[in-house]
Amino acid sequence: MPTYPFLTDLVRALPATVPFVGPEALQRMRGRPFRARLGANESVFGPSPKSIAAMEAAAASAFMYGDPENFELRAAIAKHHGVSIENVAVGEGIDGLLGLAVKVAVAPGEVVVTSDGAYPTFNYHVAVGGGRLVKVPFRDDKEDLGAVLDAGRAENAKILYVSNPNNPMGSWWSAFEIEGMISALPPTVLFCLDEAYCDTAPPAAVPDIDISNPRVLRFRTFSKAYGLAGARVGYALGEAGLISIFDKIRNHYGMSRSGQIGALAALADQDYLAETVGRIAAGRDRLAQIARENGLAPLPSATNFVTMDCGRDGTYATRVLDEIIARDVFVRMPGVAPLNRCIRVTVGTPDDLDVFAEVLPEALRAAQG
Template sequence: MTENDHLPFPADNFQRRFNRIFEQLVSHCHVLLYIRYDHCRTPQAALSPYVAGERPEDGVRAIKLNQNESPYPASPSVSDALRGIGPELFREYPDALCDKLRRKLSAVHGIPASRIICGNGSSELITLLYKTLLREGDAVAIPDPTFGLYETVARTFGVEPVVVPTDDEYRIDTRRLAETNAAAIIIANPNAPTGIPLQAPEIERLLQTYNGLVVVDEAYIDFAPESISVMNLIETYEHLIVLRTFSKAYALCGARIGFAVASERLIRAMQKARETFSVGAVAQLAAEASLADMDYVKFTVSRISQTRDRFAAELTRRGWRVIPSVTNFVLAAPPSDGVSAKELYARLLQEHIYVRYFDLPRLSDKLRISIGTDEDMDALLAALTRIG
């Protein structure tokens, strides 16, 4: 008797059946694997990533006016604090909750520390609020145009962006945002890339009539009239979150640190889901030091605002359409009978002058120009004259 004689059918039939069943199993597994892989892959493949401004090559002398950075260094108190760093700052983990920084923020802004959360830039906090306060399938109402990260992060978490166009003057219509019945509304105030502010009473009317989450990103608030901030409203409205950053007025872009203020309930929810030790010890130290020298911050903000107004007036004199801005940048369209915004962007790059061009509806005829020093802006104006 052979080893196959006990089979109830010939061995060759067994082999054929085995092969067929095996092929079916493999095919089934491939389908399952593809479905599982595609389920993870497809949402990411559909995303349009947020694209930051270009960086000059190392060693190239350039004028960088494309990322809304401060043209002035951070406060001297920051340099002093960094010079005093000991090895233990790097050896030990940082303060996970940024307690010392939160106490300093509380003293500066008159907000209880329990209503403040710090993050690795306000971008981490934007991600965190989508992660913890919204669910997959929810909708978020977003003005257009605005900061592109709001929509990118929403899609990452399966939240549907409902885009509401601003009016012909690029002003945000809070009533239309509320009419979307979205679970949340997110507003940059002043808005980016336009630089146009909403007045605080208008945002408060929204808070009074809309019950969803309202997020107000005040990244550029230090350059605007103080009266437009709604930070003081968080104790009145439980559904309000206000975002701030140290990147712009405090000149700490490279440190990556921001904070949010909200009700204790919302802050507790965000604290539970935040990354442990997301804000490094050096960043915390730099932010603490900058808060100790608010006079310097106000001085540099004033210089930038004066330069902005002078530059905007000169562009207007040359026939540009300049959107009125209360930030550290201007959005402006060159004369329609001259060189296009896209061509100007390319020609300026050749001269190592970096500005921002958005190839998007309603923006493709404009440049967004960060405000540098007076010397920076004069160099840009001279280049625009040469280009024609």
């Protein structure tokens, strides 16, 4: 068996970890498609028709690389937020940008603080970079801002990571509370604020954009409410000098031309975004109703999914999840106790939610049986 002597000690020590098992892999394992895809937090309502048309028109230019400076898209994002183009970095979704942030701030062995059960892809980037993860528990199904700060100070952390609104629970903090955390940051830390779901959140949960603080990065995406998950377009907002450091390490040709064009058109169609956010809110209400009708407790959500408390432990919730998947509906669940007493269901079309409403009572009976 090959020993691969050229591997670094870091890579050799890494487990063979995949942050998520995708629905495509599950379909291959099962040998049949899902009736409803309600687990990946995508927007089934899709991107703006103007975005689709722009990408279709750009298909003939696919022989060209995307602009390595992402100039037009960065300029449009900057105008949208009232900042300078120098305050915007574009990357391959928030995932890609989080990986760059870890490279910028964390040397092997240095500490990164996150919440136990929060977004696992961020943890993956830290592990690949040789950082040491310190995890604090959720409190009342929310990331514990005070505990994150305390751990950051105690461990002399290089990065503190918080998502607001939160995945996987759908919970959120107010802008006032996030701003309070920022004002209390240790002087040598980088605060990574993941705002993937800010478009579906109440306005009071989203702090005003402030690009004056060189210790704060705000991460946004076109993958959720904008409906462009497959295009892989995200962006970071921050102080100009901090943003410029990304140019030292990013993949300059990492963005596809069609993704740049599609995101540009999606950003320009704010009417469609508002319409989609309304449909997502209606879908959340329907999911909450379905949960209550079946004896589950829907948690308040500011995202495009609803997390449902199954009322027992993770073993039982896993049985519920497995029974739902066995009935051809793709959903997911948090992976860490006590969050794993829940299942998490993405908003779908009315037809998708009808399928879920049909399947859920059957799955619960089977899980209880």
